[in-house]
Amino acid sequence: MTSRIFAAPMLGALFLGLIAATASANPDMHQGLTLTEPYIRAMPPRAPVAGGYLTIRNDGTAADRLIAVRSPQAGEVQIHEMTMNGAVMKMRALPDGLPIPAGGSIVLKPGGYHLMFMNVPAPFAEGQTVKATLVFEQAGEVALTFEVRAMRPAAPDQGHDTGHSGH
Secondary structure (H helix, E strand, C coil), X not given: CHHHHHHHHHHHHHHHHXXXXXXXXXXXXXXXXXXXXXXXXXXXXXXXXXXXXXXXXXXXXXXXEEEEEECCCCCEEEEEEEEEECCEEEXXXXXXXXXXXXXXXXXXXXXXXXXXXXXXCCCCCCCCEEEEEEEECCCEEEEEEEEEECCCCCCCCCCCCCCCCCC
16 A cells, blocks of 8 residues: 555656756757757748758857758758848848857747748748758857757748749
């Protein structure tokens, strides 16, 4: 009887420990960098590009730089910045990469910095995952899996001059 009384709390503690371990393993950490919430928006049919997003936190004492990204599920992945110039949205690749300040964070999100998955042979669908490798100047290579989330509602064209709608 006594063993049954102790078994239930012990099993509960074990279960809670497994949940806590899973939750703490969720962010990808690598040499002072923490990468969280990696996701890509689902793509419309025949769309050749998709935007990828995440947050990169640098808890180190030295700055780092995201210098490249590659994925077996895309012909090319570029690091991009989107800005507004009056009423015209402009997007440009960042060939020198994206600085990650020491003790700071960079948020890659719609309407700002993002990853552009290009020449995608089959559109990414909601519920899929996309593997990628992010290459940092100091921290090296970090393998990451992006969750494909629902497509956002289409917004009216606001002079976006690059033809990369939907991200």
